[in-house]
Amino acid sequence: MFDALTDKLNAAFRRLGSHGSITEKDLDEAMREVRLALLEADVNFKVARQFIADVRERALGAQVLQSVTPVQQIIAIVHDALVAVLGGEQAPLAKASTPPTVIMLAGLKGSGKTTTAAKLALHLRKQNERVALIAADPYRVAGEAQLASLGKQLDLPVYGMEGEKQPAIAAKRGIALAARAGMTAVIVDTAGRSQSDPEMMAEIVAIRDAVQPQEVLLVLDAMTGQEAVNAATEFNAALTLSGFILTKMDGDARGGAALSIRSVTGLPIKFVGAGEKVDALEAFHPDRFASRILGMGDVVSLVEKAQQSIGEAEMQRMEQRVRSQKFDMQDFLDQYQNLKKMGSMSSLLGMLPGISALKGKLNVDEIDDTFFKRSEAIMLSMTQEERRSPQIISGSRRRRIALGSGATLQEVNQLLNQFTQVQKMMKMMSSGKLPGMPGMKIPGFGR
Amino acid sequence: MRFFRSSRAGVDPISGEQARAAEEDVRRTVSATERTRRGWFGRMSGVFSRSSIDDELWDELEEILLGADTGLATAEHILNQLRERASAGQLRDPDAVKQALKELLVDLLKGQESHGGKLWSASAGADPPPPPAIILVVGVNGVGKTTSIAKLAHKYVQDGARVMLAAGDTFRAAAIDQLREWGARVGAEVIAQGPNSDPGAVTFDALTAADARGADVLIIDTAGRLHTKFNLMEELRKLRRVIERKYPDAPHEVLLVLDATTGQNGLAQARTFAGIIGVTSILLTKLDGTSKGGIVFAVTDELGIPVRFVGTGETVDDLAPFVPEDFVDALFAE
Numbered sequence: 001m002f003d004a005l006t007d008k009l010n011a012a013f014r015r016l017g018s019h020g021s022i023t024e025k026d027l028d029e030a031m032r033e034v035r036l037a038l039l040e041a042d043v044n045f046k047v048a049r050q051f052i053a054d055v056r057e058r059a060l061g062a063q064v065l066q067s068v069t070p071v072q073q074i075i076a077i078v079h080d081a082l083v084a085v086l087g088g089e090q091a092p093l094a095k096a097s098t099p100p101t102v103i104m105l106a107g108l109k110g111s112g113k114t115t116t117a118a119k120l121a122l123h124l125r126k127q128n129e130r131v132a133l134i135a136a137d138p139y140r141v142a143g144e145a146q147l148a149s150l151g152k153q154l155d156l157p158v159y160g161m162e163g164e165k166q167p168a169i170a171a172k173r174g175i176a177l178a179a180r181a182g183m184t185a186v187i188v189d190t191a192g193r194s195q196s197d198p199e200m201m202a203e204i205v206a207i208r209d210a211v212q213p214q215e216v217l218l219v220l221d222a223m224t225g226q227e228a229v230n231a232a233t234e235f236n237a238a239l240t241l242s243g244f245i246l247t248k249m250d251g252d253a254r255g256g257a258a259l260s261i262r263s264v265t266g267l268p269i270k271f272v273g274a275g276e277k278v279d280a281l282e283a284f285h286p287d288r289f290a291s292r293i294l295g296m297g298d299v300v301s302l303v304e305k306a307q308q309s310i311g312e313a314e315m316q317r318m319e320q321r322v323r324s325q326k327f328d329m330q331d332f333l334d335q336y337q338n339l340k341k342m343g344s345m346s347s348l349l350g351m352l353p354g355i356s357a358l359k360g361k362l363n364v365d366e367i368d369d370t371f372f373k374r375s376e377a378i379m380l381s382m383t384q385e386e387r388r389s390p391q392i393i394s395g396s397r398r399r400r401i402a403l404g405s406g407a408t409l410q411e412v413n414q415l416l417n418q419f420t421q422v423q424k425m426m427k428m429m430s431s432g433k434l435p436g437m438p439g440m441k442i443p444g445f446g447r
Numbered sequence: 448m449r450f451f452r453s454s455r456a457g458v459d460p461i462s463g464e465q466a467r468a469a470e471e472d473v474r475r476t477v478s479a480t481e482r483t484r485r486g487w488f489g490r491m492s493g494v495f496s497r498s499s500i501d502d503e504l505w506d507e508l509e510e511i512l513l514g515a516d517t518g519l520a521t522a523e524h525i526l527n528q529l530r531e532r533a534s535a536g537q538l539r540d541p542d543a544v545k546q547a548l549k550e551l552l553v554d555l556l557k558g559q560e561s562h563g564g565k566l567w568s569a570s571a572g573a574d575p576p577p578p579p580a581i582i583l584v585v586g587v588n589g590v591g592k593t594t595s596i597a598k599l600a601h602k603y604v605q606d607g608a609r610v611m612l613a614a615g616d617t618f619r620a621a622a623i624d625q626l627r628e629w630g631a632r633v634g635a636e637v638i639a640q641g642p643n644s645d646p647g648a649v650t651f652d653a654l655t656a657a658d659a660r661g662a663d664v665l666i667i668d669t670a671g672r673l674h675t676k677f678n679l680m681e682e683l684r685k686l687r688r689v690i691e692r693k694y695p696d697a698p699h700e701v702l703l704v705l706d707a708t709t710g711q712n713g714l715a716q717a718r719t720f721a722g723i724i725g726v727t728s729i730l731l732t733k734l735d736g737t738s739k740g741g742i743v744f745a746v747t748d749e750l751g752i753p754v755r756f757v758g759t760g761e762t763v764d765d766l767a768p769f770v771p772e773d774f775v776d777a778l779f780a781e
Contacts, residue, residue, distance in 0.1 A: 036519055042710030045513045109733060110589025110706060114620075139761075141594075141628045146621035149642075153620065194733070221589065225516035225710025225742065248588065251673040253712040276588075276618075341677050 041256030082290035091268035107219035109192030112247035136167035195234035228257035515741030556771035564700035564727030586704035588671030597629035598766035613653030614639035674719035
């Protein structure tokens with residue numbers, strides 16, 4: 001996944017570069033790599049084929065082959081084409097002329113409908129709607145308890161099945177009660193079902209007819225494979241969807257399903273769910289998505305990952321330390337430990353764009369975490385006083401630290417030198433003298 | 448397959464009841480993969496009715512494999528082997544390609560049968576661990592862990608085992624209620640604490656209770672977690688340590704539940720879970736509704752973790768042992 005596309009394209013073009021000019025055949029080779037990237041992201045294979053044909057045509061039209069930087073040009077074309085396919089305006093939710101607005105959620109089992117219902121409810125409440133949840137799922141063991149518990153947690157009214165076996169009837173009654181209670185929006189949570197189950201599909205059509213929704217949204221797991229297109233087309237055929245919500249985007253699924261369903265149905269992706277917390281519902285960003293599908297570096301995600309694992313408060317505290325030039329060994333240790341929380345070094349580097357270009361000089365895959373563990377051990381063998389004022393670390397202290405951490409004296413010296421360098425860099429950064437890092441926002445390294 | 452190898456109740460593991468059950472399992476696999484056959488291999492037979500082996504045949508085969516979520520690496524791996532044999536003159540017509548493909552797919556799945564944990568691998572029968580058999584069940588959100596646990600517990604209870612369930616999913620709203628309800632339905636005792644309690648503590652309680660009350664099997668539920676969440680994955684490590692402290696050779700199986708509709712991310716899931724807590728077996732769910740199932744080939748090909756069970760439907764009976772021949776045969780059945 002690590003800069004996969006760029007690497008492969010570079011390799012493909014390097015081979016040609018040695019023969020002088022680049023031919024159409026080389027372009028085809030490159031297109032093959034793009035196709036792989038799409039397939040690895042779970043883009044539907046038919047959609048991928050069509051997409052490649054379109055991009056190829058554009059690339060020939062744009063005379064990419066005559067350009068000095070064909071790889072960059074092709075990636076730009078592919079990226080733009082993806083954004084175009086995914087893109088358009090952010091589609092807002094429809095509203096009923098007489099409240100309550102009815103939003104119905106449908107989806108496969110385990111796609112995250114109930115969690116999404118709660119997230120959507122909070123989203124609407126922020127827009128001053130009075131929101132209620134309506135349960136239309138008679139099957140799930142303790143499903144109603146789940147919704148009730150979410151409702152309680154979020155202080156949302158929940159209208160349950162109340163012993164009614166027919167979800168259509170229960171939902172209609174729930175909406176009537178919600179309307180009487182002055183609700184302006186209701187979210188109907190239906191049971192998970194497979195589009196290949198005719199009885200269950202008939203049931204959900206009955207629910208739709210009973211509740212007359214303004215929005216019918218298909219909730220789809222970002223990790224879904226080729227099945228995504230089948231689900232989207234068949235749910236759309238049965239229910240006439242108004243859009244999609246893509247869930248579990250906080251994982252590392254590249255979410256090619258998004259491209260496929262959008263391209264097959266023409267319907268907008270309205271939201272993405274990214275996180276277990278109930279406020280983790282976001283508008284959909286086509287450009288970030290395009291980078292993600294191609295396996296290109298994604299600085300935005302890196303920052304988000306940092307925020308998630310380190311926490312905003314800790315990041316601000318660290319930034320404060322850097323700015324006030326008080327960055328000491330304890331902060332250095334904290335940084336190490338924060339980085340560790342975010343995952344392995346190579347996976348983090350993989351998120352930085354342009355790292356692949358450095359690969360020759362810096363073998364990223366070989367940066368393993370032992371080096372970091374060792375440094376951490378050395379720092380942990382220091383006393384707190386030593387970490388707060390490293391300048392007091394004398395020769396005998398160094399020997400003690402080396403013994404305590406099982407490192408050699410050289411390694412201890414190395415780490416101390418490294419720290420001095422970092423401290424210098426921090427000072428330059430906080431006074432804005434460090435060139436070459438415009439707009440980069442890395443935790444604790446200033447803005 | 449024998450679900451249960453170390454009963455204190457001394458139940459004969461292969462009874463007439465189970466022979467019938469085995470037949471029933473085959474029927475379930477066949478019907479669960481019916482859509483797969485219609486979708487996947489329905490197209491497949493179209494491919495094989497060509498008169499000769501040509502480039503188009505290979506292209507179509509590749510698309511069929513990709514369309515079934517095998518992933519490109521696995522698809523190419525399989526097709527390259529077939530291509531080699533075809534160019535060596537061993538495969539003369541499309542029908543021979545079909546036979547060879549079938550064999551390759553079976554071999555790929557069977558290659559991993561002897562791997563796995565101390566309960567379900569082929570070699571485990573000779574030397575079963577003393578009870579309680581401890582099974583840790585893990586997976587990402589929404590794959591069907593809790594339902595799968597109920598099905599597994601049901602099988603064991605049917606075998607005469609005393610089954611205990613640990614409600615280790617203390618995070619998801621009402622997960623504990625759900626497990627309690629399932630426990631009552633299938634006749635398994637559920638050890639639980641309140642919502643948001645420490646899963647390590649729940650597990651410790653359950654281990655103590657399983658020991659004190661002479662349980663044959665303890666199945667530990669865990670909260671669904673995306674494999675990219677560092678802290679949650681570390682929590683699993685801790686859970687494993689809690690188990691190991693009491694039973695050094697346990698958990699006897701770490702069962703990863705995978706959703707059959709999952710695409711290439713299924714590999715990343717399996718890879719990460721395996722790296723962190725050592726997955727020994729895979730249970731594939733939602734095979735009832737999907738036309739795919741190809742993730743099975745990708746996971747076994749790349750990671751060598753055997754698939755042991757398939758979830759084939761909604762009721763507690765809808766769990767079948769995964770038998771590679773049956774699975775592939777069912778895919779090819781006309």
